[in-house]
Amino acid sequence: MLWSTGFIGARLGLPHAEPLTFLLLRYAAVISFMTLVSMISRAPWPAAARDWFHIGVAGLLVHGVYLGGVFIAISKGLPAGVASLVVGVQPLLTAVAAGWLLGEKVIRRQWIGLLLGFLGVGLVVFGKVGAGFGVQALLPAIVALLGITAGTLYQKRYCPSFDWRTGSVAQFLPTALATWLLAFLTESFRIEWVGEFYFALGWLVLVLSIGAISLLNWLIRHSDAVNVASLFYLVPPCTALFAWVLFRDSFSGIALFGMALAVWGVYLARK
Numbered sequence: 001m002l003w004s005t006g007f008i009g010a011r012l013g014l015p016h017a018e019p020l021t022f023l024l025l026r027y028a029a030v031i032s033f034m035t036l037v038s039m040i041s042r043a044p045w046p047a048a049a050r051d052w053f054h055i056g057v058a059g060l061l062v063h064g065v066y067l068g069g070v071f072i073a074i075s076k077g078l079p080a081g082v083a084s085l086v087v088g089v090q091p092l093l094t095a096v097a098a099g100w101l102l103g104e105k106v107i108r109r110q111w112i113g114l115l116l117g118f119l120g121v122g123l124v125v126f127g128k129v130g131a132g133f134g135v136q137a138l139l140p141a142i143v144a145l146l147g148i149t150a151g152t153l154y155q156k157r158y159c160p161s162f163d164w165r166t167g168s169v170a171q172f173l174p175t176a177l178a179t180w181l182l183a184f185l186t187e188s189f190r191i192e193w194v195g196e197f198y199f200a201l202g203w204l205v206l207v208l209s210i211g212a213i214s215l216l217n218w219l220i221r222h223s224d225a226v227n228v229a230s231l232f233y234l235v236p237p238c239t240a241l242f243a244w245v246l247f248r249d250s251f252s253g254i255a256l257f258g259m260a261l262a263v264w265g266v267y268l269a270r271k
Contacts, residue, residue, distance in 0.1 A: 002212035004238035006204065008246070010074060013200030016192035019071035020183035025191070026201060027063070027176035030209045034168040043165040052170055055162055058155035059171025063213070064178050065147025069140040076137035084236040086141040088121040091269065093149045094229035101153050104224050113268025114226075117233035120265055123258025124236045149229075155217075156225045164214045172209070230269035233262045 013022050038045070046052045066087075073083055092114050098104040162170070183189065191197070219228045237259035 001238050002207055002215065003232075004235045005242060006208050006212075007239050007243065009200040009204035009208065010071060011200075011247075012196045013204070014071065014075055016194055016197040016200075018183070018187040018190055019075040020068060020179055021187050021189045021191060022201075023067055023071055024176060024179045024183055026204050026209060027172045027179060029201065029205045031169055031172050031176060033205070034165055034172075034210065038163075038165045038169060041165060043163050045166045046162060046170055051159065051162070054154075054159040055167055055170040056174040058151050058159055060174045060178060061147045061151030061154060062216075063151075063171060063209075064175035066144045066151065068179060068182070069142075069144025069147060073137055073140040073144065076140070078137040078141055082125070082138070083141050083144075084125050084239065085122060086138070087145050087148065088118060088233065088236060089145055090149050090152075090232050091226070091229040092118060093145070094152060095226050097149065097153055098225045102157055102225055104226060106226055110226060110230075110269045113265045113270070114230065115265070117230060117262050117265025117269060120258045120260070120262030121233055121236045123261060124240050124255045126252075126254055126258070148232075152220065152229060153225055155220050156228075160221045162217075164217055167217060168210065168213065171213075227270050230266045233266050233269075237262050 017025070037043070046055060070083055070087065095106045095110065095114055099106060216228070219231070237255075240255055240259070
């Protein structure tokens, strides 16, 4: 539910800032806040350079590549429904790679659940796909899909356990550096400091980058990759529900059926 509220920040914030500039400010705020929290609480920092490296790579993939790809795709005109559908392939992609990289066995019941979940996501975003976008808008969403999938698998294999406070700093430092470099080359760092932007930034920092990401790290540490990835099928249904409540976006009977199918698929996909 927390993860699905990310559309609030994107919807309110992107009209007032370029996508990478917006994300860079978000990352800087998270680093500053979590460094202060770590110092006050005396949280343990990663012990070795190898730990910093693995946590940083996982963060760069999960945050930098995934969020950067989604924000750029939406800013280039990709409908949110299409972005949800593209990123929705992640649980299936994770299941395919989990056996090869992590040695996790995916049973037939889980495969059925994963396929039903993807079908449910397709029904939820049906009618919101729209047209009028090109490859330049679709490609960043595909990159985002590969980033979140690779990041989840990488973290599960190389750094499944780390302190959530100092780990956030270790994850967001390389992400911020890479985002700054790309923004420096492609954007003008334009920001309109209005009320909507302040709210969007605060929401994305506190609720998403600290709250939801901390929970995701906990899930990766305590569960297998397929179980964690299957939960992402619930994001588009929750997003559609929030959009209906907050912005009066249309919500059809087909979407309601798709939501039920996605929930059923997640139930079957989880061991």
